[in-house]
Amino acid sequence: MRRICDKAIIFFCCLPGVLGLDGFAMPVAAILSGLFFTLFYEIISEKKVYCLVLTLIHSAAAVAFLPISLLCPIVVYDCINSKRYYNAVFPAMSVAICFTRLGLTTAFVTSGLCVIAAFLGIKTMKLYEYEQKLISMRDEDTEKQNQLKARNRELIDKQDYEIQLATLGERNRIAREIHDNVGHMLSRSILQVGALKVIEKDEMVKEQLSGIGQTLSGAMDSIRMSVHRLHDESIDLAVSAKEALKALETKCEVSFDCDISPDAPKKLKLCFIGIVKEAVSNVIKHSDADKVSVIMREHPAFRQLIFSDNGKITKPTADSGIGLQNIRDRVSALGGICQITGDNGFKIFVTVSKEGEKQ
Incomplete structure (x- = not known):
């Protein structure tokens, strides 16, 4: 879009000189030649040889047909903007060759427009390059942010996994310690109470020992259930x-x-x-x-x-x-x-x- 605006500005700056020519056919031919060149140049802009040939044809036509030289600034702009700097020498040479034939004022104006067109071409080209770099940097930044978010999610998941694994391991350890320590002590107490019941003659004491034995058995069953539940929960x-x-x-x-x-x-x-x-x-x-x-x-x-x-x-x-x-x-x-x-x-x-x- 910037190139179109630049070309429109250059074209309208060249237009007074073209319209100042005598007759009707000469201005129309000059305008059409300039429009044809810039449109065709856009189509073949990726092909260096074709662009060079087209530039040479227009430059030669400008020398042969004086009104065409008035639109050489557009040719200079296209050559500079497409980074074919050497091609811009040919339309500039055409203006130089026709310098005396154009008249002093027209020649200086056309030469000045060629210089302005060259600056506009460089400016637009640089702006386009900076925009592409900005887009590329923004895409890279977005990609890096997405990668960082993915890494953060992965790290959080890994931390949660390690915490869960440690929790399950701790549950398993607690269940094992309860089984090995408290369970064995209760089992020993139950056996001791049973032995006392055998050797004790007093019925009242036996009855009390039976109550203690039942309490210990109930505690043993409760601990066994808790240990099994802890062990089951430790298996994820x-x-x-x-x-x-x-x-x-x-x-x-x-x-x-x-x-x-x-x-x-x-x-x-x-x-x-x-x-x-x-x-x-x-x-x-x-x-x-x-x-x-x-x-x-x-x-x-x-x-x-x-x-x-x-x-x-x-x-x-x-x-x-x-x-x-x-x-x-x-x-x-x-x-x-x-x-x-x-x-x-x-x-x-x-x-x-x-x-x-x-x-």
Whole structure:
């Protein structure tokens, strides 16, 4: 748009000199030649040779037909603006050759317009370059901001994951310590109370010891339930699966998606975690995959695990092996269905009904 405005300014500055010519045909021919040149130059501006030929033709025509030289400033502008500085010499030479024939005033005005056109061409060209640099810098800045946001999200997710992992580990440690320390002390106290009941002759004391034994047994049952609950809560299916998949991060692009409820039975969690670990080991040892996908889905009546990669694996490995047999045994123990294939990449498809989990 700036080029069009610049050319319009130069054209209207040249117009008085052209309209001052005698007759009608000469001004019209000069104007048409200038318009034809600038329009055609826009079309072929990417082709250096064609632009040079067009400039030479116009310059030669300007020397042969004097009115055309009055529109040489437009030619100078196009040459300078397209960074073909040497081409601008030819229209300038045409004006110089026609200098004495144009008349002193017209010659100086035309020469001045050529200089102004050159400055306008450089100015518009520089503005365009600065705009392109600004757009490029803005795009790079936007891209860097998006990358920074992605890195921040990744860092936050990683921190949340590490906190969750540490919390689960602490729960597991507390459950283990309660089981090992308090549980054993209560068990010993129950045995001691039972021994006292055997050797005690006084019925009243025996009755009191029975009450103490029942209290201790109730406390033992309560602690046992709490320990089991803590241990079950310490098993997070998604976190444990991600931890197992870390072994593939240096080899494959890993995709993981899990929407199974945290309240899923402990047996199912351990089953799916064991399957993922075994599948990861299988990919590392036997597959040349560069993409691995793990999907865990919860449906109203059943839960699914789909482990797949895009590598090539031998059929005997897909059909046999102690590790794969262990996967089948785990699923079978929950009354589920397990399909393992290796035709188009290694794939494990497991379905476990919610009724089967309760068995």
